[in-house]
Amino acid sequence: MKTLIFVFLCLVFTTNTSSIAKISTPNAKSKCWLGHWSVYIYNAMIDPITVHVKSGDDDLGVHTLAFFDNENWSFCENFWGNTLFYAYFNWNGTRTASFDVWKYDFFKYCSGSLVNPQRRCVWLVRHDGFYLGEDLTPFPNGWHKMHDWS
Numbered sequence: 001m002k003t004l005i006f007v008f009l010c011l012v013f014t015t016n017t018s019s020i021a022k023i024s025t026p027n028a029k030s031k032c033w034l035g036h037w038s039v040y041i042y043n044a045m046i047d048p049i050t051v052h053v054k055s056g057d058d059d060l061g062v063h064t065l066a067f068f069d070n071e072n073w074s075f076c077e078n079f080w081g082n083t084l085f086y087a088y089f090n091w092n093g094t095r096t097a098s099f100d101v102w103k104y105d106f107f108k109y110c111s112g113s114l115v116n117p118q119r120r121c122v123w124l125v126r127h128d129g130f131y132l133g134e135d136l137t138p139f140p141n142g143w144h145k146m147h148d149w150s
């Protein structure tokens, strides 16, 4: 239902603007019907961490992130609004966490809007937990704490 409302609003907001033309230009980043999302996960700790991102369709593999390395990927939001990416985190083999790193509800923490189909979510991994924001702004401005390490 959420997605239908979203699609409807997109149509309403774009009908009298040039956005429809923008979405349909043959630009690799603009081939999505709905939002084109990019998600970044930054390790803001001196210790390396391993990150394993998956969705129902994709397995991005296990990656080690050194200090301030990032893992990033892009995708088109699907019509049904059920796109989901989750991740497993491991810090030193002693601390772990796993949770959804992208779902539709996160739009409120991320950049872009209904009329701006290029959207971005940024995760910051810190010793005191996991923060979500729309850009790499100096901590803590613009960051929302979402999870703790367990």
Ligand SMILES: *[C@@H]1O[C@H](CO)[C@@H](O)[C@H](O)[C@H]1NC(C)=O
Residues within 6 Å of the ligand: 070, 071, 072
């Ligand atoms: C995104 O990840 C790729 C490797 O998959 C890397 O080459 C690129 O630098 C990363 N983007 C940014 C902004 O760091």
Ligand SMILES: *[C@@H]1O[C@H](CO)[C@@H](O)[C@H](O)[C@H]1NC(C)=O
Residues within 6 Å of the ligand: 047, 091, 092, 094, 095
């Ligand atoms: C991780 O390992 C480093 C170096 O071995 C150590 O300094 C740090 O305290 C460890 N952190 C945790 C949470 O175990």
